[in-house]
Amino acid sequence: MTGEESSTRPRKIVHVDVAVGSPAARGVVAAASYEARTFGVHSAMPSVTAQRKCPELVFVRPRFDVYKAVSLQIRTIFAEYTPMIEPLSLDEAYLDVTENLKGMEIATEIAEEIRARIKTTTGLTASAGISYNKFLAKMASDQNKPDGQFVITPKNGPAFVARLPVKKFHGVGPATAEKMNRLGIETGADLKEKTLDFLIENFGKSGPYFYGIARGIDNRQVKPDRVRKSVGAEDTFPQDIHSYEPAREGLQPLIEKVWGYCEANEIGAKTVTLKVKYADFSQITRSKTVPAPLPAIPDLEEVIxxxxxxIFPARKGIRLLGVSLSSLERRRSETTPQLRLAL
Structure with a gap:
């Protein structure tokens, strides 16, 4: 497709052929390679379980300084093609190449060049999705991972959405997908049949978004250098948690995910919030605000x-834990001493 009304959203695969985590008995998998996933290994899984499922599994301890350095290399490559870059994490971003610095008209060629440059510069593979809006670019990038690309044209967009299960929609989590299924919505075609009023009544402010994407419409712009109000991650556990150690292990991948976003976007956070949802679906939150942005992930771990x-001993089983960061601000460009905070 041409650069007009197009966008690319390459996804950079940082860890290939390994699972990131700790081989310690009480460690958890932070991220799993595609090869590891075929054995049933996934993030937040206890390392001992992962090792049992895949005896040849290789564990690599997180190296955030290296990840950030490589991420900056990739960001530099992006910047050679467009200033319209919206990072989502250390390893993925939206690019708007409608007007690009190379004067290239074909977005698929831009994506191919970027993927080749990433491979040559960093040795890493990347997948890319090319489409005319952010939602479909995201969906397209999932089609040919970990080392390929896929195009969804304006002509094919609505049909692609129509046959896609709503549980695979970006922005539709497990709870929302389950609610949609209860309402008879299992595919994009089912979603398209619902009126805007129906979707607003059942999904509130997300209703107009669902109404649009069911028709292949997403008017959100690529926003370079945006500072979000907050960033968070949460996970529902297969079995309720009753003690501190399993809870802390389950939180580690979430901590690394939100910190990775902040690192990729050079954002500092002063407020940390812990979300706890119990087996009876009641929930609590606990927050702490520090005087200055947290300088490093050990400081975030300490606050958590x-x-x-x-909250322990827990009054009942815990089914979900979440971590969010707020009071976000751009980090200063000058070097800031990495002092431990008095918490």
Whole structure:
């Protein structure tokens, strides 16, 4: 497709052929390679379980300084093609190449060049989705992972959405997908049949978004250098958690995910919030705000530990934990001393 009304959203695969985590008995998998996933290994899984499912599994401890350096290399490559870059994490971003610095008209050629440059510069593979809006670019990038690309044209967009299960829609989590299924919505075609009023009544402010994407419409712009109000991650556990250690292990991948976003976008956070949802679906939140942005992931872990410890012994089983960061601000360009905070 041409650069007009198009966007690319390459996804960079940082860890290939390994699972990131710790081989310790009480460690958890932070991220799993595609090869590991074929054995049933996934993020937040206890390392001992992962090792049992895949005896040849290779564990690599996280190296955030290296990840950030490689991410910056990739960001530099993006910037050679367009200033319209919206990073989502250390390893993925939206690019708007409608007007690009190379004067290239074909978005698929831009994606091919970028993927080749990433491979040559970093040795990493990348997948890319090319389409005319952010939602479909995201959906397209999932089609040929970990080392390929896929195009969804304006002509094919509505049909692609129509046959896609709503549980695979970007922005539709497990709980929302389950609710949609209860309402008789299992595919994009089913979603398209619902009126805007129906979707607003059942899904609130997300209703207009669902109404649009069911028709292949997503008017969100690629927003370079945006600072979000907050960034968060949460996970529902297969079995309720009753003690501190499993809860802390389950939180680690979430901590790394939100910190990775902040690192990729050079954002600092002063407020940390812990979300706890119990087996009866009641929930609590606990927050702490520090005087200055947290300088490093150990500082975030320390705050989480302080918030988590007082809720034990738990009054009932815990089904979900979440971590969010707010009071976000751009980090200063000058080097900031990495001082431990008095918490």
């Amino acid at each position: 530990n302080l918030l988590l410890a007082p």
